[in-house]
Amino acid sequence: MAEIIEPRTLRGFRDSLPQTEILKEEIQQRLAGIFRLHGFVPIDTPALEYAEILLGKGGGETDKQVYRFLDHGQRDVALRFDLTVPFARFMAAHVNELVLPFKRYHMAKVWRGENTQRGRYREFIQIDFDIVGVDAASADFETVVVMQEAMRALGVQAFCIHLSHRELFNQFLTGIGLGEAYGELLRTIDKLKKLGEEKIEAMLAPLAGAERARKILDFVRPGGSNQETLDRMAEAVPRGSAALARLREIQRCVEETGLERHVHLDPSITRGLDYYTGVVFETFLDELPGIGSVCSGGRYNNLASLYTREELPGVGSSIGLDRLLSALEDLKLLPGARAAPDVLVLCLEESLLGSYHRIAGRLRQAGLAAEVYPLPRKLAIQLKYAERRGIPLALFHGEAERASGLCNLRSLASRETFDGLTVQAAADTALRLLRS
């Protein structure tokens, strides 16, 4: 006998079993519905691109997280590690075919060879949406609205979108005698929620000096209403700050659309990434603060400067489907996903196979998911199959019913049976039972 190959997957990669896959499809469909209602349209890009495109000219020293290799034609290629870089390349390539502002969403797999010890996966689905080609409060605010509606569409009511402005933070730093916020400073403040004030102050002191570290902490400390935070910000930045005016305008929209409950101005939101230049936001679930943000993003001045001289300002946000799925699981908010059809048409007589398929077809026309048990096995085996799969209803049509064409329907949970039904009556009864 040939040797068996162990059916293993790579570490950090997972199969998606039906129960999970149905939920993923459901979540993606609901989010796509929200995006489409807002005028966003879907795109896709290749999973594999030139490494130069994904990593930039400076990508010579391979980022260890990126799956990069030489293809058959000795081309230096890589798997995409996010959806932002391919989108930038996409915009540069197609800007002349598109109407600006362009609103797109993209739900797709990305790959990162991350350390799997922290429970990270190497293949996961990201859901990004962006508005490109305009720098306006309306677009910033719409991103917030979409994030908010996305949460609601998934049944999440207790959440808060924390909002700040990168340029405003830079103005504050300049005001206390520091240069523009640089990566290390941003990433330190980014850890405030996780590590607490004391530790962050100790980390900031060598970067900014002890006094300035305290000033920074005073500035980013959360608390107060959005209006109070705006007033505090106003004292820390120059008069006529466009960044402050932008936040005020967004806050006005928040009030006029009744979103105060879900939007919180929070100067501690800095986002680690360097490319943000305007508003930045993160979304926290009230009941699961520990998992961090489930939907984050911000405004950038120039999406595609690596690939085109055309300036493409934009704003967008990104949802990690896997983290969101596990959060919804923890919150018991997952939509009911039955990985089974509604009705099992039992196979009582092999010679009636054609009739079984005709009956199943009629049930489907009535909107019921129906399958035919494929072999005339013992009834107990067929009913056991229905039970194990979670099929709620069984339809009986045997030798006795051959002449009449009638059938019997049984609810497998209640054991209730409905005898002598036409197929149409069986369909109606099934629909009624499933609704109740």
Next chain:
Amino acid sequence: MAEIIEPRTLRGFRDSLPQTEILKEEIQQRLAGIFRLHGFVPIDTPALEYAEILLGKGGGETDKQVYRFLDHGQRDVALRFDLTVPFARFMAAHVNELVLPFKRYHMAKVWRGENTQRGRYREFIQIDFDIVGVDAASADFETVVVMQEAMRALGVQAFCIHLSHRELFNQFLTGIGLGEAYGELLRTIDKLKKLGEEKIEAMLAPLAGAERARKILDFVRPGGSNQETLDRMAEAVPRGSAALARLREIQRCVEETGLERHVHLDPSITRGLDYYTGVVFETFLDELPGIGSVCSGGRYNNLASLYTREELPGVGSSIGLDRLLSALEDLKLLPGARAAPDVLVLCLEESLLGSYHRIAGRLRQAGLAAEVYPLPRKLAIQLKYAERRGIPLALFHGEAERASGLCNLRSLASRETFDGLTVQAAADTALRLLRS
């Protein structure tokens, strides 16, 4: 200024622009709907797997079509080139968690480094569905039913599923003194529709001898009703042939469910792949015979023998989304895909931004896709944007309407305007205009 990187994609890889991506999503949703109605459930598997898994132990001499490389951990890995091999590995890994028969569908990208000169792509979406764990006429027939419903769900009425049986063909070959059908013979007959009888006879002669070549051609020559073909087959195979009995049973189901128009017994269908052992089928579009089969598959004895000693017979079929999409395009059967929202809320006064977003939110609640133009630009610019994007309706709400809260709705095609509407009335009017 930094040097610009040309925003190119790899040869054989394509961006999917919104118009195309919307259609792909629509087609996949319709097909998923059919699969779910039949009790099939979705799964997913990693894009990247151990090369040993995808290529088998004998995969040492790399198949040139497979994207294969060493990852960071020096593991020999590859991108999946179809959905069948990963499904086999999946079944071996999870058979104990699943209820048999297991019916799955899988819609996902696969990668092949094919020669792009013949218009082939190196990244494409496959749509597979299979019933595993049972060898029964009912499962064979259900595959045919699903293929048929899939075509109808996409608006295709003029199509035919050509059906044959690999084992029956082997029996015929044995009868004329040849061994079991081997790859080259199968692949030669597979080309009959494309190359015609004369060429195939010339190719078969050196493989089987001149006389047998003629006998083979007589056997596989299409023509006649399904019953006539069954009778012709009966003469060519031993009495009591289970393969013939299976085809007869399927034909009975075809008749009893009224599918004669769409199912044609055709002994020339052999399928090139070695692993088929039972029924095999291909689907042709009446009006586009030249593009070949848009949905093909068959029965295999043992899906996962490389990875498990458990026997897993199955039957399934595969749809190439890209070929199907281009066929639907040629047939002008594509569903209307408007890559634009229904209503553009014009931005007439910057100070009314909150109101615009509130109005857009109300329109969305009524089921309308609505977006707010993000800046108070000249009206002509905003209307030009609506026109270029194909947004059919524009909503006006300016200084004059601030106090009343009313708005005006304009159909951009007919120039018809509806003035002084409440937002609710505007939503109702918009829905009515879109329906008409």
